[in-house]
Amino acid sequence: NAGVTQTPKFQVLKTGQSMTLQCAQDMNHNSMYWYRQDPGMGLRLIYYSASEGTTDKGEVPNGYNVSRLNKREFSLRLESAAPSQTSVYFCASRQATTNEKLFFGSGTQLSVL
Amino acid sequence: AQSVTQPDIHITVSEGASLELRCNYSYGATPYLFWYVQSPGQGLQLLLKYFSGDTLVQGIKGFEAEFKRSQSSFNLRKPSVHWSDAAEYFCAVGAWGSYIPTFGRGTSLIVHP
Numbered sequence: 735n736a737g738v739t740q741t742p743k744f745q746v747l748k749t750g751q752s753m754t755l756q757c758a759q760d761m762n763h764n765s766m767y768w769y770r771q772d773p774g775m776g777l778r779l780i781y782y783s784a785s786e787g788t789t790d791k792g793e794v795p796n797g798y799n800v801s802r803l804n805k806r807e808f809s810l811r812l813e814s815a816a817p818s819q820t821s822v823y824f825c826a827s828r829q830a831t832t833n834e835k836l837f838f839g840s841g842t843q844l845s846v847l
Numbered sequence: 848a849q850s851v852t853q854p855d856i857h858i859t860v861s862e863g864a865s866l867e868l869r870c871n872y873s874y875g876a877t878p879y880l881f882w883y884v885q886s887p888g889q890g891l892q893l894l895l896k897y898f899s900g901d902t903l904v905q906g907i908k909g910f911e912a913e914f915k916r917s918q919s920s921f922n923l924r925k926p927s928v929h930w931s932d933a934a935e936y937f938c939a940v941g942a943w944g945s946y947i948p949t950f951g952r953g954t955s956l957i958v959h960p
Contacts, residue, residue, distance in 0.1 A: 826891075840888075
């Protein structure tokens with residue numbers, strides 16, 4: 735059982751570079767999420783996809799774009815990375831029902847210099 | 848909109864001592880409530896959840912939590928802490944019809960031998 739798989743695990747970028755964080759789940763979940771985690775800030779939602787074909791902004795969407803490529807995959811793109819985007823990024827998924835738990839990936843640690 | 852407050856940023860306990868982590872929520876109706884644990888370098892894992900029924904909920908690893916509507920609280924407890932319980936703990940609240948659970952800022956648990 736792979737669950738939620740995120741790649742890469744670590745990444746260092748220079749300011750202005752672009753990159754895409756990949757996320758895939760094998761649990762046939764409808765909803766997928768991207769969070770960032772910063773010290774003292776907890777988890778903040780960047781974007782989410784309630785179902786295949788839909789995406790919506792979360793609390794901190796500026797500087798990011800997402801693509802729900804299919805039911806399994808939900809990618810997060812940084813078009814022009816900034817030092818403020820240095821963070822740990824988590825992808826999560828769950829079934830559509832709102833009382834179900836989230837399944838999290840192991841995270842991507844991103845540093846922007 | 849719902850919100851979650853975890854008043855304690857850090858909690859330090861001795862191994863074998865009891866533990867209570869506080870969580871207060873704000874939501875107009877009956878919420879869905881969750882506690883997640885994050886071990887160092889890992890994603891979040893569900894400890895327990897409440898969405899209806901018995902207000903005392905049992906979870907994994909010997910944890911329990913009690914939903915108190917009158918106090919808008921969902922505190923996490925464990926009678927005897929083990930060194931392996933050292934981690935970050937997150938309370939989260941969900942609402943009926945919403946795809947977006949809201950996370951607290953987390954409480955870091957430090958366990959002294």
